[in-house]
Amino acid sequence: MAVTLRHQAVGGAGTPAQHMLRRRDVAVLLPLVATGLWPTAAQAAPVLRVLSWPGYADPDIVAVFEKRHGAKVEITTVASDDVLRAKLANPQGVGFDLVAANTAEIARLVVRRLLAPLPVHNIPNTERQLPRFRQLHAIAGIAQGSDVYAMPYTYSEMGLIYDRQQISTPPASIAVLWDPRWRGRVLAFDGSSHGFSLAAMYRGMAPFHIPAAQFGPLARDLVALRRNVRSFYSLPEESLELFRKHRIAVMHANYGQQQLKQLRDAGLDVGYVVPREGALAWLDCWAITRRSTQVALATEWINYMLDPSVSRELTRRQGLANTLEEPLALSGDAPAGAIVWLEPVEDEARRAQLWQRILSGDRPNRF
Template structure:
């Protein structure tokens, strides 16, 4: 320490300048090879953690800049605003893919540049919403479900069917998520419709009827993650259409002996995927990032530390309880969002 300080102070100004210039030049040389420096990531919080960003930066000699989006809309707006030119890679869930592909904001992946794609567990091969013809536009990265959450005090054995959410015996003791698309998809699954994302008018009528029937039994709809937990804990709720598994620990923290179950009819699953922006400045580097995210260690970290299902490390999924990916219906872009919003509003406005 003393020696280094001494030598630094011993530098002449000219020497210091020359030394400084050389030190600065080194990263610049590497950066020069990468167009305009930073590797730009647009994603949700938790998907670009130092655990895999740092090794990626070191390996490829780049600096990454991560932008977190607050909502699906914000993410789309950010991409559309620059036609993708502001970002190299993006992560979003399967339900948005059709929208991004239609708007030409993302590009098909060259899987030969993503050797780690071999790590993908069977449930995540050729996921339909990611495909357009023969082209695959994204690789699955993290997932979770919208399960049935229940109070063990009310149900000593786990309810095996969503029908508890339509049982008059549970009137005023159940709550549901206030979300147009998720409510309609779930009702369509329960009604046994083959494709819950492309409904006919007749099917819409049946879905609406089903949801109005449930509305009469609900204590309330809830708006957000914590809101659902708070209402559940404060109002003696028996069961709810949940926004996600992490609501269970939330309820336990409030003293409710809660658990979740994927009923026999199945449940909605969300699946976030990495994809390459149409406006990327470095296609190879973007693929390298996607590849880095499919490292098994990253998958294990997601499940162990972030409580998400992962797509590459089956053991990590098992030890964290994420064993039901095959029972989930991955969200897709529905036939007509406007129509779904209108139907949901009719349910909400029904007396």
């Protein structure tokens, strides 16, 4: 680093005392320059790379964090667990510092040693969370031994959203998704794990541990579902447009109450139920990856996400529950079935392979 010291002439060349002062200044400044402490140029802002779901980190929320910490945050959103896995598994891809994932995905990432233990003592806003979310070792999938790898952030069940103008009585069973009366007016989520779990629940089977011999029959059920649906959606905004455009009667709501809020905000007369077979439910958490080079900043991000102003804004904007306060009951939409928290499945690769064949149009006799 080159240093130029400029002298301003005052009354000629200056007095001996002034020359002595300047030499003393140089003696002080040169070590600062050599150690990089002299602010000759602005330091580049650290970059925090976040893999997230839609609505978890809106631009204005991110901007406050960036200003507060003098950092740059890059948000990448995903629309399914399949996409999330692919992005984290790509060794040539972006090295994410943080990921938002449900507890079943967190458990997989922990087993594959892709996550770093959280410095929970550096996340003071955890003290604001509801008691059940502070008992971290009691939440399946997020802890191993004495280490905690993820911090709960938001959750929802995957209920059924239905058009009250077309279906006057709330549907009691997920069988409504296969009902031929609604052919072309059904929406379902494009996700292999949830798709097979849904079909298993439809048949009264355990959703996360499907016997090998049952994959064929369940794949045929999903082909029948494919023939009944108008479309498989990925993002909640996409489901809103499809619901409105095609006069949808019923939808399996992967984003649960987030989608319910969007449809109601759009003026649609919709109801929401948990069917008698139960509803899959997810608990999304923030986790820091082992590839992160910004662990301290990532920890600040998690603490910021748990700030009451941020968590409550998530609920206000997205309709999703936060971990700081109990969700408000939905008037007139009493859940009927049980909540089934997501767990790791028996063979995610097999589910994904079969799901792609189902979507591509394979006939039932091919399974």
